[in-house]
Amino acid sequence: MKTPVKTLLKGALAGVAALAATAGPSAAQNLMISASLPQVHMWVGQVLDPFATKMEERTDLTFTRFYAGELVGVGRGLDALQGGTVDIISPLLAPYIPGAFPLTDVSQLPVYGTDSAQITRAFQKLMDSDVELKDGKTFYQYEIEPKNIVAWALGASGPYVINTTSKEITSPADFQGLPLRAGAALQTMTLENLGVNPVTMPAAQAYEALSRKTIEGILLSVADWKSYSMTELLKYSIEGVALGHWESYHAISKSSWDSLTEEQQRIFDETIRETALENAEFIQKQYVEVRETAEAAGTKFVQAEDLPQDLRDHIATAAVATWKQWIETLEADGHPARKTAQLWSELVLAEGGELPPGVAEYLAD
Incomplete structure (x- = not known):
């Protein structure tokens, strides 16, 4: 290729x-x-x-x-x-x-069981792909070339996960109205589908917002905590489901x-x-180092598979809703989001990642 x-x-x-x-x-x-x-x-x-x-x-x-x-x-x-x-x-x-860059956010769609290396390879293949998405154009030709x-x-970020300064998420109700930082439009969709009150801001501004309790948590990769001096602030994190990779x-x-x-x-x-x-x-090595440091300081890391079933189902439903909403919103604006998402899903699966339950069926319709 x-x-x-x-x-x-x-x-x-x-x-x-x-x-x-x-x-x-x-x-x-x-x-x-x-x-x-x-x-x-x-x-x-x-x-x-x-x-x-x-x-x-x-x-x-x-x-x-x-x-x-x-x-x-x-x-x-x-x-x-x-x-x-x-x-x-x-x-x-x-x-x-x-x-x-409307199609670039595809990497922020929720997936399961992925890491930085997998998503980096998948995104490189997306940029290299010769699959035509619209008007004979590939992803690169559509998304990059017109910008001169x-x-x-x-290197893709690690999986973006939900982290809070203290609040533990044990039921769908715990998401309702919870003020959490989102860094981009697609992340905002994901948090809204969870029932969260998203607050959009660059990660560099989130330290002060977390310190002042303006927000109670942040959607961010654990590996990134060190970059933004958040290791001592964040005390609860849900792992195992990536609410996208940046x-x-x-x-x-x-x-x-x-x-x-x-x-x-x-x-x-x-x-x-x-x-x-x-x-x-x-990034993967930094994730291990940050996680070990945070856990030693009392941060609680919970695996998504260990959450109560109703909470797991709620997260999966929100993930599927985000795929649908992103695709249908961009398609309405004339962008080839469905073909991009289909190609992306194939590349993620080829790297060993998983799709949220229901996504494959939706893409096949």
């Missing part, structure tokens, strides 16, 4: 020298790479930095690095790439750019990409794919 990026690598680039002199916000020999998150975050210290360092070792390129929004803030990455402010955004936080960027998957992109502007030589492009592609998979391994 040929990837959209590898397709770009076919043949020698005509006029590379001229493009390097005229295209992109900076010369190809030095690229500006920016993150809106701090270096402690797994997508910065474990993707942006190792990627740039490897590229400097493997090519004659150098990188000027910017962190923690000092150049481009959260949600402004696409504008910065298209406007020529920077060459590369990593991470490009697609879910924080409303309407721009070239993009790759990052995925996003490592992206370069098309003009900056075209200014690179064919060899630089080849190494760029190989390096970010390699780094993303290493990132997934790091």
Whole structure:
């Protein structure tokens, strides 16, 4: 299966020298790479930095690095790439750019028994897929190419789970009106279907909200607790059901990409794919470390399969409702959400994950 990026690598680039002199916000020999998150975050210290360092070792390129929004803030990455402010955004936080990447949220659909590595591989295959979704376009051609960027998957977050500062969830009634943080529109759907009162905010703002009891919990991967200093705050967590995984992109502007030589492009592609998979391994190791630290400090981790049956059924019903709502909402707006969800479900199952009961039947209708 040929990837959209590898397709770009076919043949020698005509006029590379001229493009390097005229295209992109900076010369190809030095690229500006920016993150809106701090270096402690797994997508910065474990993707942006190792990627740039490897590229400097493997090519004659150098990188000027910017962190923690000092150049481009959260949600402004696409504008910065298209406007020529920077060459590369990593991470490009697609879910924080409303309407721009409608199909990318597919990774946030609820699934069972998945981890970062499985979802990373599945998302890479989704981006590489030659399955046509609409008007002869693949996922990559529909979601990425029209933005005048070239993009790759990052290491997916661990499973997003429900975490609270103290409240234990033992029945469906415990969800009713519970104020929990959601980070994106699809997560909001999931929480609403559970009966939760979702409060949408970036994870970086949630520490203060949890500390002040403005919210009582958060939908977040356990591995991410360390990135946002929440390990000591969160005291209850439900594991075993992923209310989605957060995925996003490592992206370069098309003009900056075209200014690179064919060899630089080849190494760029190989390096970010390699780094993303290493990132997934790091995320899984961090999950184990954070969980052990939190459990030793008194945090209670409960497996979904050990919850009362009525609560398990309630979560499963909400999960199916979220798949249906996301698909039908996007289809009404003209996006190929059903075909995307069908392809995604196949990729997740191939990686060993499971679908919530009822999803397969719905997708087959």
